[in-house]
Amino acid sequence: MIEVVNAERFQVGDTVRINPGGATEEENTIVAIEGNTLELGTNLQFAHEAGEEVVRVIWTPRLRPPDPSPTPSTTATATPTAIPSPSPTETPSETDQE
Numbered sequence: 529m530i531e532v533v534n535a536e537r538f539q540v541g542d543t544v545r546i547n548p549g550g551a552t553e554e555e556n557t558i559v560a561i562e563g564n565t566l567e568l569g570t571n572l573q574f575a576h577e578a579g580e581e582v583v584r585v586i587w588t589p590r591l592r593p594p595d596p597s598p599t600p601s602t603t604a605t606a607t608p609t610a611i612p613s614p615s616p617t618e619t620p621s622e623t624d625q626e
Contacts, residue, residue: 530572532582535564543585544568546576555585 530546538544542558544566552574560567566582 529565529567530576530582531565533564535561535566538566538584543587545583545585546572547574547580548583550580552576552580 532538538558538561540558540561543555544558545553545555547553554573556572557569558566559569
């Protein structure tokens with residue numbers, strides 16, 4: 529169990545980080561809240577001092593990694609290429625030749 533100044537921002541099931549960035553940093557899960565006391569899912573690993581920060585950990589979903597690219601083949605295969613069609617050209621009309 530750990531006591532906080534204000535437990536209103538926490539909910540049962542939240543993961544909390546105690547003393548983030550400190551030598552005794554650890555995470556735990558809230559299983560019950562009574563007043564400003566958080567009951568945690570497992571025993572604390574460290575003895576924490578009064579005034580150490582307790583923050584709610586917000587997990588963001590990880591983006592799915594891209595599908596792996598196909599394995600390159602070691603055999604050469606012909607790739608058809610487009611043959612450009614000739615551009616239309618103007619032919620002089622009879623009136624242009626006068």
